[in-house]
Amino acid sequence: MTQEEELHPDDVQQHLREVQELLARQKVVEDLVHRQDMPRHELVENLVHKQHEASLRAKLDELHPADIAYILEALPLEERLYVWDLVKAERDGEILLEVSDAVRESLIETMAPEELKAAAESLDADELADLAPDLPPEVIQDVFQSLDTEGREQLRTAMSYPEDSVGALMDFDMVTVREDVTLEVVLRYLRRFDELPDHTDKLFVVDREDHLKGILTLESLLISDPELEVAEVMRSETVISFTPEDEADEAAQAFERYDLISAPVVDSEKRVIGRLTVADVVDFIREESEAEILSKAGLREEEDIFASVWDSVKNRWAWLAINLVTAFVASRVIGLFEDSIEKLVALAALMPIVAGIGGNSGNQTTTMIVRAIAMGQVEQSAMQRLLKKELGVALFNGLVWGGLLGVLAWWLYGSASLGAVMTSAMTLNLLLAASAGVMIPMLRQRLGADPAIGGSVMITALTDSGGFFIFLGLATLFLM
Amino acid sequence: MTQEEELHPDDVQQHLREVQELLARQKVVEDLVHRQDMPRHELVENLVHKQHEASLRAKLDELHPADIAYILEALPLEERLYVWDLVKAERDGEILLEVSDAVRESLIETMAPEELKAAAESLDADELADLAPDLPPEVIQDVFQSLDTEGREQLRTAMSYPEDSVGALMDFDMVTVREDVTLEVVLRYLRRFDELPDHTDKLFVVDREDHLKGILTLESLLISDPELEVAEVMRSETVISFTPEDEADEAAQAFERYDLISAPVVDSEKRVIGRLTVADVVDFIREESEAEILSKAGLREEEDIFASVWDSVKNRWAWLAINLVTAFVASRVIGLFEDSIEKLVALAALMPIVAGIGGNSGNQTTTMIVRAIAMGQVEQSAMQRLLKKELGVALFNGLVWGGLLGVLAWWLYGSASLGAVMTSAMTLNLLLAASAGVMIPMLRQRLGADPAIGGSVMITALTDSGGFFIFLGLATLFLM
CATH class of the missing domain: 1.10.357.20 (SLC41 divalent cation transporters, integral membrane domain)
Incomplete structure (x- = not known):
């Protein structure tokens, strides 16, 4: 993709068509060779096959995991599993998170425990918690063993909250700072990161015991004099925070009402234990409204359009x-x-x-x-x-x-x-x-x-x- | 609100209850005095009345416009109009934007053209465009006259796109920078702002003719060496942008799929003309799904629950x-x-x-x-x-x-x-x-x-x- 090109929202359908075309071309060759029924043509078939496979693989490698998920959902089962096999193993985890429940089931069914374990290990604790209900118990057991103490604790926390609570939606990626340092120090601290967590629009200001003291928006960090201390710039009043027990629906309404991008999640003693982002909230809103529309028609869940x-x-x-x-x-x-x-x-x-x-x-x-x-x-x-x-x-x-x-x-x-x-x-x-x-x-x-x-x-x-x-x-x- | 307090998502219901209580107390006094039917009690009534009114006004002043909108929607017509009268005139505009269509109609009906004009003039061009269909034509005419050339141009642009297009959702608040300056210069430039536009997670890098060259995220601005030039840090490949003619629904799917917070809107020659933010997209998703659920039951629009x-x-x-x-x-x-x-x-x-x-x-x-x-x-x-x-x-x-x-x-x-x-x-x-x-x-x-x-x-x-x-x-x- 050159500098002049830009992704347009309909691009994902363009990607889908390209993949379908590559699959169709492959099929034509296979059919041709099979129809002629000549054993010595196998060599040719293999060659052409390999060539198509390579271009398909290259195409998939350049796609966003959400786009691959979209393509997998739009393909009939046989082609879906063929494409799934071509996806790089280290991307399996993030793609499984993106596909619909029904399609996820169809993919997980075909994977060996080793593959599932590798896929699961590439994920964060909060993502793992989302995937866990669909994984075989022995895989979860293995993954759990492989985590460090903090990871185990986070996974246990994330899995302990009911599905429609803030605790089930929150993640653990956040940047916290102390209130008694200058913005200059914060700026230098941030430059040590390779990247910030997704959707970081504010840093959480905490004390030594992780109690929430206020929030420091990236905006105020950027527009304020670097000589000032965090305590002078941070907002400590009307900070919107959630507890993990809050209902996700109410949190979603607060995100909409106050146009939030991220918000701290605190425990009963106001210690910061996680973070809720607008991406999780948008997914939740979409899922809720789909569930409502489906249940009105008496459908238990979104159906894989190519389900049996x-x-x-x-x-x-x-x-x-x-x-x-x-x-x-x-x-x-x-x-x-x-x-x-x-x-x-x-x-x-x-x-x-x-x-x-x-x-x-x-x-x-x-x-x-x-x-x-x-x-x-x-x-x-x-x-x-x-x-x-x-x-x-x-x-x-x-x-x-x-x-x-x-x-x-x-x-x-x-x-x-x-x-x-x-x-x-x-x-x-x-x-x-x-x-x-x-x-x-x-x-x-x-x-x-x-x-x-x-x-x-x-x-x-x-x-x-x-x-x-x-x-x-x-x-x-x-x-x- | 002290430093220790934090807004919780259910607070808006707490606010609603407080307002209802104040209204009820007012009523009790009125009823009491009326029942005794003593003319010389009028003085007392007036005094108590004024006192309650003052506390209600103070309560409303400290609330977020979205919370006031919520309270207005939950009150029966008579009480709604009473509370609406107590809201500071300069906040009318932003509150009208937040209430549902049916409630907005009930509020606008009671307002004089002068009040409406004042409310409308407090809004940005893109917000004004959202409100315009509900305003009397002579008010729009007056407001249009009072805008400067840029504002008129923006209002005309925003109103020219069909309801479900990106053009109708976009705003004009964005920060653009050139690619041949250093990050240090950008940081100094940002410090001249009192605040950045809402939902600024990236700056748009443009040339002299406003052609989009790339995007500079606040994240990369913060974590990169300030000596570097924008061109070295900005992302110029796979930049997701929209045109105003794109369907809002497809843009919403792209925001969900790629977890966007803001994205540039460009014209056919790739000149940046506006910006789409996740807040607009979330509102759109919610409205769409409500419309679908309502239309399934054969309802034309969300009904004011206290409608006649x-x-x-x-x-x-x-x-x-x-x-x-x-x-x-x-x-x-x-x-x-x-x-x-x-x-x-x-x-x-x-x-x-x-x-x-x-x-x-x-x-x-x-x-x-x-x-x-x-x-x-x-x-x-x-x-x-x-x-x-x-x-x-x-x-x-x-x-x-x-x-x-x-x-x-x-x-x-x-x-x-x-x-x-x-x-x-x-x-x-x-x-x-x-x-x-x-x-x-x-x-x-x-x-x-x-x-x-x-x-x-x-x-x-x-x-x-x-x-x-x-x-x-x-x-x-x-x-x-």
């Missing part, structure tokens, strides 16, 4: 099973009213409308409430007020849209009373949907569960069965 | 209207088969199961495909391969779950042929769902539309109507 049919079935079956149960319950509710349907078959055609609109409306309500809860803006005391508003919206929609459908039903089936039942059922089911949409997430929160998960299934189940029951029940009461 | 019933109705009506139409179409499909249902009323109870499971399964498929397309990992050429896999999953699920339901139907209604129809209909509808789940987002992408939007509505419409048609059609053919 069987792996996909496993990822999706739980949701289908739950839906089958709720659909079956709704079906039995209808079964209760088979007599009425037999007498007035129009009921069968109209009932899915009542159920469907209720489900949609309830999911709108619950999406709003869940987001407000996640932002911490809804106290339990606000429940009554929110419920009142949502019931107002439901009443309005029920009368307007339900009224419209009532008129349609009247026109289609020539029965004004059927129309009236339709309108009443729509309104009642929308009121049910609104109550459930507010109360299910708020009750889940009060019980300490994640308000976002599973709410949609419960509401749909309720509005389906409830909608059928209300509509068919009203029809049985007033039309039979 | 009427505002909520407006935000949600489009989706309900669409669903009403698709539900009505499905209802008419059932209407076609009323004769069959009259003869065999069990069909009415079983048909929602076929339709519902199809919709769930189709949405799982489409969620996977949309995410893979968004990552750029699915070429149109992969369509056939993906379709084959999804059809495999659908066939498996249809035979297993459909078979189970078939047996249940047989057991419930004592008809083996009804069970067979149930199983076949489930399988066929799942195959329909899988085809639609793959093809709808891929066709939308080929037509240049956003594959994520509206796909779920179309698939549900198809699997509802299709499920009823397949099940009732098969039943009419084989059971009547």
